[in-house]
Amino acid sequence: MLKCKDVSIKYENFCAVHDISFEVRDCECLYIVGENGSGKTSLLKAILGLIHVSEGEIVFDKKTDIGYLSQNGGVKNDFPASAFEVVLSGQVKKTKFFYSKEQKNKALQKMREMGVFEARNKCFRELSGGQRQRVLLARALSATDSLLILDEPLTGLDFAAAEELYKTLAQLKDMTIIIVSHDINGALKYADKMLYLGMGDSFFGTPDEFIKSGKLSSFGGGAK
């Protein structure tokens, strides 16, 4: 699906991402973990093509539509929009002027799959945190049928809602998923591959290899 070779991302006076290499195969789930300021979001933005890499390259093996869920949903709290309007906007790139009947049905179908069909006419800002993430996930899923990129999707969710979201993501077997996360436990449990970004230190491999590498301790023993 996607290869990162020796990628570095530099801003004017500091280096956000230093010499990272990894590969994501089709239908794999990659968790990117690391402390604040370790360059996770920069790396994500580079994969999305929103910023340029300073060195190295990021190569997709074919042209891929990306469904993206930004940090905090990227959403302003007072925005007047129905959940359906939000999900429909996932297909914005595939439509010239107006959404077709099929596109509307697809949006409704994705809402059913994410369990937010009942909330379709509700105002987005009045939904619970968990429901919002599901609506945004439905939007991302109507934008792509191959690659999902999620930036901190669990922020602001309580334990039960987070657990629900993990289960939903695990059910998306045909999808390649890249998730930036703080939650190391969830990553160890649900990831196929893990990319750990530390200060001047990184790791890429399976969760088992990550545990063996001993880098887990740098998370302050938060994992069990």
Next chain:
Amino acid sequence: MIMEFLSHPFIVRAIVCGGLICLCAALLGVTLVLKRFSMIGDGLSHVGFGALSLALALNAAPLPVAAPIVAASAFLLLKLSENSRIKGDAAIAIISTSALAFGVIVTSLSGGTNADISSLMFGSILAMNKADVYISACLAVIVITVFVLFYNKLFAVTFDESFSKAAGVNVSAFNSLIALLTAVTVVIGMRIMGTLLISSIIIFPALTSMRVFKHFRSVVISSAVVSVVCFIFGIFLSFVFEIPAGAAVVAANLLAFALFSLKPLIVK
């Protein structure tokens, strides 16, 4: 009274021009308010003041001088707002006060009177001529066409810029288009509404509608209706009580805002 009100050609012109401008401002206002760009409208009106003063001093037609200057500043302000390293709001404040000072200096040096400054500041319903009617009609056609054809893209870009960018939508082209249309709307509208009050017709209708409506489509439609109704009511007030048009329209908008704010209380 209403017949007498409509028997003056200048009032009819003001209502046609102003109504169309208010429609444009309200539509653009929904995106500007939700994208946190409301201050751009305010900044542009001050730049517009400077530019119109310059046109007046040079004895030139107002639109050809002011429109390009304001459009250029619209792009500049947009860039400043997008660039988080510079404090966007502070930069806008510096630009707008400088433009205001420039306008006042130009007017007094060129022998303009306080009446000139005052009419630019507070607007006048006498300001519209036949050409303005055609120009505002063109602007309204363009803005409405853009909103109808690109409604879905506008929603996506307004709701979540980074998602749209990642999906491959040309977000900066849309932002530039909105900035350009806002600039033209401000330049034409400020001669009726005045520099100090023009940004209110961009901001008020969207905020008023958002008090009651919760879907994007209904907010857009309601803003357009509220804006035009408030404008006509405001001009009527201005005529009856002989108060400046701009201030009367703002008062009408404030009234609408208060009425719409009552709704949650009534429903509960």
